[in-house]
Amino acid sequence: MTAAPAGRRAPALLALGLSRHYGPHAALDRIDLEIPAGEFVALLGPNGAGKSTLLRLFATLIRPTAGRLEVHGLDPRRAERAPLARRIGLLSHQTFLYDHLTGLENLLFYARLYGLPDAPGAARAALRAVGLEDRGFDLLRTYSRGMQQRLAIARTLLHDPDIVLLDEPFTGLDPEASDRLHERLGGARAAGATCVMATHDLGAGLRLADRVVVLVSGRLVADRPARELDPPSLGALVRQAAREPDAAWSAP
Amino acid sequence: MSFLGDVALVAGKDLRTELRSRDQIVTLLFFALLVLVVFNFAFDFTVIDFVSLGAGILWVAFIFSGVLALSHSFQIEREQDRIQGILLAPIDRSAFYLGKVAATILFMSAVEAIVVPVSVLMFNYRFSARVALVIPILILNTVGFAAVGTLFAAMTTQTRRSELLLPLLLFPAAVPIALAAVKTTSQILAGRPFDRYASWIALSAAYDAIFLSAAVLLFDYVLEE
Numbered sequence: 001m002t003a004a005p006a007g008r009r010a011p012a013l014l015a016l017g018l019s020r021h022y023g024p025h026a027a028l029d030r031i032d033l034e035i036p037a038g039e040f041v042a043l044l045g046p047n048g049a050g051k052s053t054l055l056r057l058f059a060t061l062i063r064p065t066a067g068r069l070e071v072h073g074l075d076p077r078r079a080e081r082a083p084l085a086r087r088i089g090l091l092s093h094q095t096f097l098y099d100h101l102t103g104l105e106n107l108l109f110y111a112r113l114y115g116l117p118d119a120p121g122a123a124r125a126a127l128r129a130v131g132l133e134d135r136g137f138d139l140l141r142t143y144s145r146g147m148q149q150r151l152a153i154a155r156t157l158l159h160d161p162d163i164v165l166l167d168e169p170f171t172g173l174d175p176e177a178s179d180r181l182h183e184r185l186g187g188a189r190a191a192g193a194t195c196v197m198a199t200h201d202l203g204a205g206l207r208l209a210d211r212v213v214v215l216v217s218g219r220l221v222a223d224r225p226a227r228e229l230d231p232p233s234l235g236a237l238v239r240q241a242a243r244e245p246d247a248a249w250s251a252p
Numbered sequence: 253m254s255f256l257g258d259v260a261l262v263a264g265k266d267l268r269t270e271l272r273s274r275d276q277i278v279t280l281l282f283f284a285l286l287v288l289v290v291f292n293f294a295f296d297f298t299v300i301d302f303v304s305l306g307a308g309i310l311w312v313a314f315i316f317s318g319v320l321a322l323s324h325s326f327q328i329e330r331e332q333d334r335i336q337g338i339l340l341a342p343i344d345r346s347a348f349y350l351g352k353v354a355a356t357i358l359f360m361s362a363v364e365a366i367v368v369p370v371s372v373l374m375f376n377y378r379f380s381a382r383v384a385l386v387i388p389i390l391i392l393n394t395v396g397f398a399a400v401g402t403l404f405a406a407m408t409t410q411t412r413r414s415e416l417l418l419p420l421l422l423f424p425a426a427v428p429i430a431l432a433a434v435k436t437t438s439q440i441l442a443g444r445p446f447d448r449y450a451s452w453i454a455l456s457a458a459y460d461a462i463f464l465s466a467a468v469l470l471f472d473y474v475l476e477e
Contacts, residue, residue, distance in 0.1 A: 059340060061336055061339060061340065063476070081342065082342035082343075082344075083342070085340060085341060085342035086342045088340065090336075090340055092333060092336065093333075094332045094333035094334075094336070095332050096332060096333060096334050096336060096337030096340075097332060097334070097337075098265070098269055098328070098332075098334065099269075099273075099332075100268075100269040100272040100273045101265070101268065101269060101272075105268070109261065109265055110337070110341070112253055112257075112261050113253075113258070113261065113338070113341035113342075113343055114341055114342060115253045115342065115343075139272070155337070
């Protein structure tokens with residue numbers, strides 16, 4: 001276990017030389033990234049850049065092949081798993097939800113897995129927060145893709161995690177649900193949660209993020225404050241980074 | 253939630269989804285009954301006594317339908333990456349394992365509860381109190397098979413050819429429990445005294461204890477990607 005120096009708060013997420021290989025293929029290659037608590041980071045990059053792998057590493061679902069990862073100053077390999085797991089919420093490409101359970105039953109299942117004191121209350125509140133209270137007693141398989149995504153968002157935020165990891169959270173959402181998600185994420189950030197969001201939606205990325213990180217072919221090629229960028233310049237940055245990943249882009 | 257509460261939560265979720273979909277139980281039952289029908293046509297049970305073949309027929313049906321149950325149980329977790337949702341949660345992973353074992357035992361027991369009476373009728377077995385003695389043997393060996401099967405199903409679930417790998421790995425490991433199950437069941441059906449099959453019961457009990465304990469201790473590593 002690694003503790004932060006006295007007087008300095010440990011970053012929410014710290015990657016030092018973090019690599020993840022699948023056989024000979026390097027999905028992530030020596031990533032150095034420090035994300036302070038409460039920061040909102042947009043993770044951008046072309047398909048196959050390693051964004052999802054980095055989120056899965058941050059979620060402690062997979063182990064790095066090399067390098068070091070710290071979550072709130074703790075090494076996930078050595079720290080007790082349950083307290084760390086309670087602090088992390090992951091929205092993946094897949095919903096993690098069960099087709100033959102109702103929306104409410106799905107949330108109740110996860111609320112109980114997380115040991116929430118008032119699981120039925122928490123499940124109902126989460127359902128209301130994503131505007132699905134009228135469909136709570138319907139089986140998940142009757143939901144549209146967008147509704148399933150909303151329920152997956154409710155599942156991710158159900159236990160009030162202070163590290164929120166989001167992989168393309170706006171996929172399948174209609175404009176109203178999109179606005180509602182913006183609001184939820186804004187609320188999570190205001191409450192001090194650290195958010196890392198992988199997205200191809202440059203506008204959404206800039207609207208929410210404090211900082212933009214670009215990955216290309218498993219390497220971190222750009223790291224900029226979001227306030228310095230607008231959607232066209234960010235688009236140009238991502239395209240340029242994809243063309244010339246070896247150029248020095250990291251200039252926070 | 254307590255450890256046992258988490259076990260019940262996982263098993264309850266599997267039961268609830270199965271009661272709604274009925275995918276698994278229908279397939280298992282159909283498969284097990286098909287085995288009985290095939291054997292009924294293959295052997296002339298007016299000449300051959302059910303006692304000499306019955307135990308083997310029953311356990312062929314139970315073991316193969318058990319493999320289907322295990323495969324289906326983890327296929328559900330593989331779809332939509334649901335297993336990742338479980339792995340993210342702050343529960344003891346061995347609670348997830350025991351929940352899956354409990355659900356598999358219940359599914360296999362439901363099949364056994366139908367297949368045993370059907371086989372008694374189908375193969376003209378003269379019903380006696382001996383059949384009741386088979387029930388604890390079915391439970392004992394079903395627990396062992398579910399324990400080892402769930403462990404291997406979890407090991408293979410994140411591989412590309414899990415449906416192929418599961419029986420390949422499981423059958424050699426399940427030989428002792430299959431052997432003990434068939435031997436004990438046939439001895440009971442033949443009306444042999446307890447001391448003739450006591451050692452087989454001891455083998456089954458030891459197998460259950462070893463695999464359940466080992467799996468509970470090792471399950472964290474089994475699910476590592």
